[in-house]
Amino acid sequence: MKKSAFFGTIAAATFAAGFAAAGTLEDVQAAGELKCGVSTGLAGFALADANGVWDGFDVAVCRAVAAAVLGDGNAVKFVPTTGKTRFTALASGEVDVLARNTTWTFSRDVDLKFEFAGVNYYDGQGFMAPKALGVTSAKDLDGATVCIQTGTTTELNLADFFRSNNISYEPVPIETNAEAQAQYLAGACDVYTTDASGLASTRATFEAPDDHIVLPEIVSKEPLGPLVRHGDNNWGDIVRWTLNALITAEELGVTSANIAEHSANAGKNPEVNRLLGTEGDLGGMLGLDKAWASRAIAVNGNYGEIFEKNIGVNTPIGIARGLNASWTDGGLIYSAPFR
Amino acid sequence: MNAIPDPDKQGFKFSQLLYDTRYRSMTIQVVSLIALLLFFGWLISNTAANLATLGKPIQFKFLGEPSNYDINQRLLDYTSRDTHLRAGLMGLLNTLVLAFMGCITATVLGVAIGVMRLSKNWLVARVMTLYIEMFRNIPVLLWIIIVFSIMIETMPRPNQFRSGEASMKLLDSVAITNRGVYIPEPLFSNGLGDIYLLGASSLRFGISLDLIALLIVLFVGVFVSRKIKTSADKIQNETGVRPTTWWKRISVIIFPIILVLWALGFHLGYPELKGFNFKGGTYMRNSLIALWIALSLYTAAFIAENVRSGIQAVEKGQSEAAFALGISPGRTMNLIILPQALRIIIPPLISQYLNLTKNSSLAIAVGYMDLTGTLMGITLNQTGRELETVLMGMAIYLVISLAISSLMNWYNNSVKLVER
Numbered sequence: 001m002k003k004s005a006f007f008g009t010i011a012a013a014t015f016a017a018g019f020a021a022a023g024t025l026e027d028v029q030a031a032g033e034l035k036c037g038v039s040t041g042l043a044g045f046a047l048a049d050a051n052g053v054w055d056g057f058d059v060a061v062c063r064a065v066a067a068a069v070l071g072d073g074n075a076v077k078f079v080p081t082t083g084k085t086r087f088t089a090l091a092s093g094e095v096d097v098l099a100r101n102t103t104w105t106f107s108r109d110v111d112l113k114f115e116f117a118g119v120n121y122y123d124g125q126g127f128m129a130p131k132a133l134g135v136t137s138a139k140d141l142d143g144a145t146v147c148i149q150t151g152t153t154t155e156l157n158l159a160d161f162f163r164s165n166n167i168s169y170e171p172v173p174i175e176t177n178a179e180a181q182a183q184y185l186a187g188a189c190d191v192y193t194t195d196a197s198g199l200a201s202t203r204a205t206f207e208a209p210d211d212h213i214v215l216p217e218i219v220s221k222e223p224l225g226p227l228v229r230h231g232d233n234n235w236g237d238i239v240r241w242t243l244n245a246l247i248t249a250e251e252l253g254v255t256s257a258n259i260a261e262h263s264a265n266a267g268k269n270p271e272v273n274r275l276l277g278t279e280g281d282l283g284g285m286l287g288l289d290k291a292w293a294s295r296a297i298a299v300n301g302n303y304g305e306i307f308e309k310n311i312g313v314n315t316p317i318g319i320a321r322g323l324n325a326s327w328t329d330g331g332l333i334y335s336a337p338f339r
Numbered sequence: 340m341n342a343i344p345d346p347d348k349q350g351f352k353f354s355q356l357l358y359d360t361r362y363r364s365m366t367i368q369v370v371s372l373i374a375l376l377l378f379f380g381w382l383i384s385n386t387a388a389n390l391a392t393l394g395k396p397i398q399f400k401f402l403g404e405p406s407n408y409d410i411n412q413r414l415l416d417y418t419s420r421d422t423h424l425r426a427g428l429m430g431l432l433n434t435l436v437l438a439f440m441g442c443i444t445a446t447v448l449g450v451a452i453g454v455m456r457l458s459k460n461w462l463v464a465r466v467m468t469l470y471i472e473m474f475r476n477i478p479v480l481l482w483i484i485i486v487f488s489i490m491i492e493t494m495p496r497p498n499q500f501r502s503g504e505a506s507m508k509l510l511d512s513v514a515i516t517n518r519g520v521y522i523p524e525p526l527f528s529n530g531l532g533d534i535y536l537l538g539a540s541s542l543r544f545g546i547s548l549d550l551i552a553l554l555i556v557l558f559v560g561v562f563v564s565r566k567i568k569t570s571a572d573k574i575q576n577e578t579g580v581r582p583t584t585w586w587k588r589i590s591v592i593i594f595p596i597i598l599v600l601w602a603l604g605f606h607l608g609y610p611e612l613k614g615f616n617f618k619g620g621t622y623m624r625n626s627l628i629a630l631w632i633a634l635s636l637y638t639a640a641f642i643a644e645n646v647r648s649g650i651q652a653v654e655k656g657q658s659e660a661a662f663a664l665g666i667s668p669g670r671t672m673n674l675i676i677l678p679q680a681l682r683i684i685i686p687p688l689i690s691q692y693l694n695l696t697k698n699s700s701l702a703i704a705v706g707y708m709d710l711t712g713t714l715m716g717i718t719l720n721q722t723g724r725e726l727e728t729v730l731m732g733m734a735i736y737l738v739i740s741l742a743i744s745s746l747m748n749w750y751n752n753s754v755k756l757v758e759r
Contacts, residue, residue, distance in 0.1 A: 084720055091393075091725075112723035113394055133498075133615075143614040145518055150703075150712070151720035156407045159419035170616065171409050172626075173706045173717075187496035188517050188625065190615045230394075 024096050024228070024235035025069065025287055033075045036062035037095035040080040040176045044201045044311040044319075045101055054078045057310040058099040061120060061226050061243060064296040065097060068242045068288060073299035082175050084151035087112055090229060097239055099226040101195060103153045113230040117240040120225050120303075122323040122332050124218035125154050126196035128203060131211050133190060138217040142167040147180045147189035149173075154194050157220040177202060195222050197311065197319060204316040238286050245293035247335035248275055249302035251326055256301035263294040275338045282338060293338075303333060390726065401722040402427075403541075408717050410708045412624055415544050423718045424541040430713030431735060437630055437709065438696040438739070444635040445695060446688070449642025454672065456647050467643070474640035480701050482637050487629035487705040491517045494625075500612050507610075514610050514617050519624040521610035521617045528604030549603055556599050560592035567591070626707035630699065638695045642688060649684035650676055682755050689747040693740045700736070710735060 028034050038046035038058055046056040054062075054076075063073040081089050081100060090098045091113070101123075102108075104116040127146075129135045138161070148155055150173035162169050172189050174180040181202055184192040192199065196218060203209045226243065228236050249255070252272050254262055259276070266278040273279035276297075277290030286292065300306050307324065311317045325331025356366045390396055406426040409419050414432040417425055456467040474482070494517035495505030507514045514521040531548035567584050575581040610620030653676050661671040702709040703716055715732040719725055 084716060087720065087723060088725060091723075107721075107723075141615075143616055143618070145616060150706075150717055155717065156419075156721065159407055159409045162409075163419060169409075171411050173411075173703075173708065173712065175703065175706075183491060186491045186517060187498075188491045 024232045025238065028069055028096055032070065033077050034062065034066040034069060034097065035077045035079055035095045036065070037079050037081045037086055037089050037098040037100055038062065039100045040082055040178070042101065042177050042198060042201050043205050044315065044317040045197070046078075046080075046099075048078070055310070057121070057306060058101065058226075060300040060306040060310065061099040061246075062097065063299045064246055065226075065239055065242045067299045068245075068292040068296040069238065071295060073295075082151070083149045084175065086151075087114070090114065090227065093229075096235070097226055097228050101198065101224045102227055103195075103222045104225055104227075105153060108227075114227045115230050115233075115236040116225050116227045117236060118225050118243045119223040119332075120243060121197060121223075123195040123197050123222040123224050125157050125193060125220040125222060126199050126218055127191050127193045127215040128184075128199045128212055129191045129215060131213050135191075135213075135215065138215045138219065139165055139167065141169060141191060143169070144190040145170040145172060145188070147172045147174055147184050147192045149177065149180060149194055150175060152194070153220070153222065158193055161219045181205070195224070197224075200319050201311070201317050204318065234287060238288070241282075241286065242293070242296050244335040244338070245275060245296050246303040246306065247326070247333055248338055249293075249297045250304040250333075251328060251335065254297060254302060256298060256305060259294060259298050263291065263298075271338055386726070395723070397727060399727055401718075401724050401727070404722075406718065407721070410713060412627065412708055422541045423714075423722065426718060427710065427714035427731070428542060430708055430710040433707065433713075434696070434699055434702075434709040434711075435739070437627065437634070437699045437702065437707070438692075440631050441634040441638065441695045441699065442692050444631070445638035445642055445691070448635060448639035449691075450646050452639060453643035453646025454650070456643060457650060471640045471643050474637050475644070479633060479637045479698050480704060482633040483630055483701055483704055486633045487625065490625045490629055493517075497612060497616050500617075512607070512609055514612075514620075516617070517625065518616065519622055519626075520628060521620040521622050523607040523609050524619070524621040526606055526608045528606060530603055552599060552603070553596065556595045557592065560595055563591045564588040624707070626702070626705040629705050630702055630707055634695055634698055637698070638691055641691050641694070645684050645687045645691065646680070649680035649682075652683050653679045678754075682751075685747065685751045685754065689744050689751070692743050692747065696739055696743060697736065 036059075038054065038056075041047050042056070044056055046054060046058045048054050059078070062076050062078065066076045067073040079089060079095050081095070081098070086098055086100055086102065087108075089095050097117075098114075099120075101121070103123075104119065108114055109116055127138045127141070129141075135141065141162075146158065146169050148158055148171055155171075155173070158169075158171065172183065174183060177194070177198065180192055180194075183189055185206070192202070194202075196214065199214050203212055203214065206212060226239055228239055248271070249259075252269065252275070254272060254275070262272055263276045263278065266273045270279060274282055276294040277283055277292070281290055283290045283292040300309070304321075304326065307321065308314065311319045313320055321329070321331060323332050325333060327334040356362050387397065402424040403422055405420050406423045407419050408426070410417060410426060410429050412433055413429050414436065415429065417429050452467050452470060455463050456471065458464045458467075494515055497514075497516050497518065499505040500507065500514065500516070505516075512523050527549050531552060533545040533547050535543060535545045537543040564587075567588050571582055571584045608619050610617040610622075612618075657675055657679065658671055661675045662668075666674070699709060700711040703712045706712075710732055714735075715728050719728040722728075
């Protein structure tokens with residue numbers, strides 16, 4: 001009797017888990033919070049302040065999704081993940097969406113069974129070295145000791161770069177950005193390599209950023225973006241179109257300053273009206289309400305505002321828009337139309 | 340007289356399985372076993388079915404694909420073009436090297452500390468107690484990280500050797516840097532080369548013929564030396580006078596080895612500062628040294644306790660008898676107490692060796708590329724084969740542990756008290 005009860009419990013638990021896995025949207029709404037995987041700490045992208053409040057470029061994506069789905073940009077549980085643990089965390093359902101400088105690659109999309117919702121930052125792998133070392137090009141690095149975050153695409157690019165240039169190196173694999181920083185500053189490695197944005201962010205936190213240079217070579221393409229589990233297309237659509245809404249808002253000139261005004265009643269531009277739900281019902285097609293995108297944009301502003309506030313030229317990190325300018329300004333940031 | 344009534348003449352009935360005390364316990368065990376097997380079967384089939392639904396059925400094809408990543412400490416040849424299987428092998432060898440080095444130093448330290456803890460010298464005994472309590476009661480991960488941080492922060496950088504802020508030790512032969520320690524390496528100018536086994540497969544390896552030659556000479560030397568000892572014993576038995584043989588016994592081992600080393604053109608390769616790092620010599624990375632020191636010190640604390648309890652378990656009468664015979668305390672320990680204590684010390688020592696080996700999987704904390712770092716780390720991450728790599732890793736650790744314990748059990752059997 002006891003045994004059958006035991007098995008019954010297990011079976012029930014399994015079925016419950018099976019149903020729960022059916023719809024991430026329902027799960028998130030039932031839980032009342034979005035579980036968002038972020039980095040363990042990368043200034044400008046995802047960093048918790050002294051009060052434990054997360055802020056940053058990737059964090060803004062999480063907050064926008066939470067605002068669209070739950071109506072509250074603060075209803076997010078941030079789960080810090082390392083380069084190594086992030087995919088397991090997403091695949092196992094520990095997080096609902098992963099926004100952690102993750103490069104969109106074929107094998108991650110197809111073989112690891114994830115769904116990339118788009119690109120929120122076009123990046124490439126670079127190298128940082130102390131100026132005192134006198135290195136001007138990554139090709140001068142023959143025999144250097146290189147600190148690298150393990151479990152990332154940079155690890156593979158690094159091997160390819162040194163092999164194709166016929167130079168040797170000594171890799172020092174490290175779990176998190178903070179440890180890499182400590183080893184680099186202590187001189188346990190000559191060079192630190194990661195995505196150029198990560199280098200800029202790390203360098204900005206140094207006591208003397210000017211003593212370090214980022215070498216001119218960019219050795220890879222690193223399109224970074226948020227991702228979700230494969231198989232829940234509706235949830236994938238929500239994250240994808242939330243990101244698109246932020247991008248489109250910049251293109252159409254919808255900012256955190258004027259969004260209340262635009263959302264209040266339909267204006268002249270039909271695409272703004274569709275985006276903000278004053279016309280049509282795009283939100284209903286996603287299983288959300290009409291004002292979803294309006295709330296998503298209201299949290300942190302549009303894509304351009306998020307960029308400037310967290311990592312733009314006026315912040316300590318000081319990254320220029322470059323490739324990440326809107327397509328109307330000659331960049332690659334481009335959203336499919338809201339129609 | 341028979342307490343149990345004669346079996347029922349009508350033959351076996353199924354109800355007996357439950358109501359007959361002779362069969363009942365068997366019935367319960369069989370039913371439990373079936374239930375247990377069903378439970379595991381259900382777990383396995385459930386996992387397999389879920390993975391199949393995810394589109395990730397269990398398969399090991401990824402092992403044959405190029406790994407695309409580099410490993411810093413390689414005991415065999417390896418490049419990023421080699422397979423994931425070979426990358427895993429590199430990790431396994433790194434684990435074994437660490438475990439081997441750690442077990443040896445932990446044993447030496449542990450025995451010394453355990454004996455000293457029983458010292459009559461108040462200060463020595465208290466210092467050793469302090470050491471044991473400190474190391475036993477702080478997680479080993481913290482010891483690993485603290486040793487590593489101390490190395491990184493306090494040792495000189497390689498470029499400080501160029502500017503003269505730091506200098507090499509021991510007649511310019513050893514360089515201690517914050518990236519690791521460079522020591523001279525043995526080189527042979529007219530060596531015999533290597534033989535390569537297993538062709539081009541992922542498990543290929545080369546064996547140095549120089550090493551084999553040296554081992555053969557050493558083995559023959561030891562054999563001859565033993566022969567000399569037996570003949571000396573014989574002469575002593577016959578005549579009562581033992582011939583002086585120590586110089587013969589030593590020279591038959593040492594001289595042939597020196598001769599072979601000379602023939603092979605043995606010399607030392609010294610590390611030299613070139614470019615960013617030292618080149619030449621044997622490079623012991625800071626991660627290896629940190630793990631080695633931390634794991635040795637930590638495990639030594641436990642071994643010391645085993646040694647202490649083993650020694651204290653030897654009856655006091657044994658040492659009193661030895662003292663009564665006028666044997667010095669040092670010789671009493673070596674000849675009378677330790678041989679008896681060893682029988683008690685060895686079984687728990689086995690589990691300390693196993694602990695050390697398993698604790699070596701913390702290596703990734705300092706970036707040491709052991710089995711956990713390669714197969715269950717980067718390979719797992721790049722291929723997304725969590726279940727397969729972790730199962731393989733578990734199987735490998737299990738095999739290592741079983742091998743260590745069977746080896747130690749064999750040794751234990753050879754020293755344990757033979758009872759009649």
